[in-house]
Amino acid sequence: MIHMDWKLLSSEYIYRDQWLNARKDKCLTPQGKIVDPYYVLEYNTWVNAVALTEDGQVVMIRQYRQGIGKTLLEIPGGTMDPEDVSPEVAMRRELLEETGYDFPELIYLGEVAANTASSNNYTKMFLAVGGRKVQEQQLDHNEEIEVVLMPLATLQQLILDNKIVHSLHVTCIMYALLHLQKMGMK
Template sequence: MTKAAEGGAGQWVKLSTKIIYQSHWLELRCDETVLPEGSRGRYDHVVVPGSVTVLAVDDDGRVAITRQWIYPHAETQWRLPAGRIEPADPTPEAAARRELQEETGITAERLQGLGIINCADSFTNHREHAFLATGLIQGSPDLQPGEADLELTWLPFGRVLAMVADGEIPHAGSAFAVLATKVGGILDLSG
C-alpha cells in the first residue's frame, strides 16, 4: 500500500477507481476506499464538468431570466442563464461569457465572481461558478440544440429575489447568485 493509500485518521483514501459508464456529459465511477475509521468500502459517484450561472443585471436593475423545459426534472423552470464549462473554455469566466451570449445574446462589459457552490456533493463532484454581469449589450442569441424553447424575460431584481424565496427558481446556481448578490450588498438592487 502506498503512503497516499495509507491515509490518516479522519480521512477517506481512494485505493482504486473503476469507470462504470462514460459519455460526453459524465462519468459514473466506483471507488474502492478506506473509510476514516479504517474499514474498506465502496463509493459510487458521478463526475461531471463544472458549470456557470450568470446574474445579468441591466442599468435599470432588471435581471435577465430564462424559462425553458428542464429534461431531468420534467418541467419548465425559471433560471438564470447557465450551462456547462466546455473543454474549449479556458476559464469559468470565459464559459460564463459564452453561455450568457448563447442563451440571451447579451455581452457584458463587467463580470464579477460571486462564488462557487457544490451541488449534490454526496453524489457528484459538480461545482457551479456564479457571476454577476453588468454593463450589458444586447445582441442576438445563438441557441444550441435543446434550447429552442428558451424564453428570455426581464424582471426587477426584487421580483427575482421573491421568486427564489418562494421556490419558483429551484436551480441552485441561480438561487445562489441572487442571494449572494443581495446578502453581499454588491449592487443597490432594491427594485
C-alpha cells in the same frame, strides 16, 4: 481534529460520455472500514450568473428541464467547454448564446458544490452587470430558451415565494442580492 479523509484503493469507470462520467470507487476509511462500491458522478465545472441590463432589469431564462419534467424560470448558465480557458470566459459565452446579451463586467461571487456526496464538480457563480442586447440567441440543438426581463424586486419576490427551484440558481441569486446590498446597489 480527527483525520476523516478516505483512501482511494481502486476506481473503475462504469460509464463515460461528453457530459457525464460515472465511476465506482473502493475506499478505506481511517477506522479501517472498506466502502465498496461508492459511486461518484463526474461533471465539468458549471457556471451561472445573475445578469443585470444597463437599466437594471434582470435577464432570466425559461426552459424545459427533463430531470424534473417541468419548464422552469432560471438564471443563465451552463457547463464549461474544453475550449473555455476560464469560468469567466465560459460564463460570457453562455450569456451571449442563451440571451444575446453582452456584459462589460462580471463579478465573481464564489463557488458551490451541487452534491458533495456523489458529484465531483463545482458551480462558479457570477453577477453580470451593464448588459446590452448585441445579437440573437445562438442555442445548442437541444435548447429552446425564452428570455424574460424583470425588475430585481420581482426576482426577490420569486425567491421569497419559492418560485425558483434550481438550488444552484437560488444560491447564486442569494449571493448576488447580498453583494448588491453590500455595494448599495439595491
